[in-house]
Amino acid sequence: MTMLSFCTRVICHAARRSVSNLNNFPRKIMENGEPASKKIGTHDGIFHCDEVLACFLLKQLPTYAEAKVIRSRNDSVLKDCDIVVDVGGVFDSSKHRYDHHQRDFNETMDSIKPDLKKKFTIKLSSAGLIYAHFGEQVIRQKTDLPDEAIKVIYEKMYEYFVQEIDAIDNGIMICDGEPKYRITTNLSSRIGTLNPRWNSPPSTKSTETVFEEAMDIVGKEFLETLDYYSNSWWPAKYIVKQSLEKRSSVHSSGKIVELDSFVPWKEHLFDLEKELGLEGDIIYVIYQDKSQWRVICVPNAPNSFICRKFLREEWRGVRDEDLSKISGIPGCVFCHSTGFIGGNATREGALQMAVKSLE
Numbered sequence: 001m002t003m004l005s006f007c008t009r010v011i012c013h014a015a016r017r018s019v020s021n022l023n024n025f026p027r028k029i030m031e032n033g034e035p036a037s038k039k040i041g042t043h044d045g046i047f048h049c050d051e052v053l054a055c056f057l058l059k060q061l062p063t064y065a066e067a068k069v070i071r072s073r074n075d076s077v078l079k080d081c082d083i084v085v086d087v088g089g090v091f092d093s094s095k096h097r098y099d100h101h102q103r104d105f106n107e108t109m110d111s112i113k114p115d116l117k118k119k120f121t122i123k124l125s126s127a128g129l130i131y132a133h134f135g136e137q138v139i140r141q142k143t144d145l146p147d148e149a150i151k152v153i154y155e156k157m158y159e160y161f162v163q164e165i166d167a168i169d170n171g172i173m174i175c176d177g178e179p180k181y182r183i184t185t186n187l188s189s190r191i192g193t194l195n196p197r198w199n200s201p202p203s204t205k206s207t208e209t210v211f212e213e214a215m216d217i218v219g220k221e222f223l224e225t226l227d228y229y230s231n232s233w234w235p236a237k238y239i240v241k242q243s244l245e246k247r248s249s250v251h252s253s254g255k256i257v258e259l260d261s262f263v264p265w266k267e268h269l270f271d272l273e274k275e276l277g278l279e280g281d282i283i284y285v286i287y288q289d290k291s292q293w294r295v296i297c298v299p300n301a302p303n304s305f306i307c308r309k310f311l312r313e314e315w316r317g318v319r320d321e322d323l324s325k326i327s328g329i330p331g332c333v334f335c336h337s338t339g340f341i342g343g344n345a346t347r348e349g350a351l352q353m354a355v356k357s358l359e
Contacts, residue, residue: 085130153234157226240257258286259286
């Protein structure tokens, strides 16, 4: 063999090996001369709210903002995806695989995030898995909040948005026993109705287009909820805290709090009572609501209908002058039939309603 032939064979072999290596080269490096876009994998067929939310959350991050959602159950297709949710039979965050359908899967928010203040024991869906691992990043991306607020709102968003989706997807009932009525207007139900009906004619829209529409709906509600907690609920904490600190100037008992303006106060009140060692101390809250003042009873828990102490029983369901005569307090407007709230034309009148009900 001549030296030229030998060199030619070496070059050809090297070229073939380079082509082979190129075929195995990570797709994310180059594609048509440009960096390849990421791929988010999820299952095809009927879609559910959990993987729709999971995909939306991922696309809020710079890493996956331009990612294409690939819907398939084919392992060879999913293998080529950068991250896979709700399909594949694997939960391994180190490999970016987030399925929850395995027999041995029992992860909850509590098991993945044991440092949260509340214990969340609902089994996670793909929405919860992605939120658990990427939720804080999403909140940082969408808000300018300090770390303290992000940690609190991360937990609130799970409790009041994502947890419901986890529970519904995993078939966990909202209560023990047969409920007295069904809730059919929740986000999961509305997303479910976007799927083609069994007897629908062939649609001009592709499944991918409808999936995108579902992400828009879920995303809009997620961001609206995040906006509420970030820009309304969180700032209210400081108003509630200031009101608590001034409670003794409202009434010597320290059991009546006056809000300088009406804000979302209940959850903050309970949290701050714990922080300040005042658990169960506050009985009534008064505030101005447009043209009248309100006195509202503090419930036993933020979402409870049972209050620590209702307004006086003889006032309940009575209005205006009749209520003023019975109570001996001028300017009364109403007392709810359950006694959880009342109204008066003046601050002094509302305060008197609270003070007399303390007795």
